Amino acid sequence: MNQTTITTTGNNSFAHSSNNNWLSHSAKMWFLVTVFGQWVFAFYVAMFYGGASLEGDFAKWNKVMPHGYIAGDTIGNIAVGMHLLLALVVLIGGPLQLIPQIRKLAPRFHRINGRIYILTALVLSVGGLFMVWTRGVAGGDIGKYSISLNAILIIVFASLAVYFAIKRDIKTHRRWAIRLFIVMGGVWFFRIGLMLWLMIHQAPVGFDPKTFEGPFLTFLGFAQYLIPLAVAQLYFKASDSNNNQNKIIMSVALTLLTLAMAGGIFSASMGMWLPRI
Template structure:
């Protein structure tokens, strides 16, 4: 009975995290479509510069195309990505799952390459090229591994790499909600300068956007494979706490950045 309750709690914690994450990502998707999409449809690309320090650049069509590709694919990744992780959809619509997965993996490579081009041709706000590059490489590695294990019909390994891909693809999203969580709990910037957008906290957050979600996921996988109830309870608590922090960040980001621009 104890083992059953521990397993049930661990599954509940993971489900709770997934639902909150999907809600937050779909709010982000609506924002991308409403702000960037509407500006593009209306031909008002300069509007992007109200949000992006290195947004639309007059006279640089290659850069602008890369940016438009990156934004449009971000919409695709954050909207369709969560659908890959719904087990009922995998069971009842396997054809959709396979084709959506192929598109998702191909998109992951394209969005990473576009992101690298944008990062290394224009200095990003705060100059954090290294952490952005690390995230892009992590996306491509996870995408390649997910594809490899799917082709090998090793679906347990494929599923785990697909979840890792889902997390690292959301690196920019994690950065935003992590920043807004930090600003909300501290009632202002602590550990960095808002004008230059540099400081030790942002350096930490730049690494955390990729590695912190992966670390929590690895704890979840180990607890899932373990027969020790206390390990399952411990990881469940970590996931619940991580979800609450994520929820605060999502709410703060939605109210301060996304919803006002929709």
């Protein structure tokens, strides 16, 4: 091997390492922005719904959640209340499962929190199906179908994450855990997507704000989890690829998506969540 070959090989190795770093940094930035946005949402859920509950003003739920509280429907109201409480568990505990330092330094916490997260995810998905098909949902039948598909994906992904953990296939387990984290955030992705759309257009374009129906909401009902899942799959492919161009393209795309997501978080926080607290 001559000096030129050694130099070329060294440069290629450096470029590959550099592109891997950019891809890793863009993924970390996406995760940090996502966690920040979800914890702001969790704060809002705790303060708005929890505050109304402590005041005994359960009817206040209906200002945000259609049919959230129905007088006389004790079982249904308890189901909604438990759903909101468990949502806080996954919003706070879910991101902790994906932090490598916690997995490494506190493996016992990772296992216990993981079991709680999986169990809560399954309960929420079943409870969500119950509420959607017994109480209805904004957006009509299309909304029912999109939320039902979301719930089914949660059950499937949770089961696969557990299966590969038992098989000790840690890499595959982590990827299914990431997919589970994404579909568990479907409601959150819907809200920041909607608020980003409204911020861009400064008007309810593509849907009727009174009936909460229209082509854009039909699209967003499924896109809220299918698009992030598609992005995750492309990220996994880029991570496994030896093609530096694929890694660069994915890094740029993920950075742009993170910026768009940050805009949606800002709009949702300032226009929807914080004013209601």
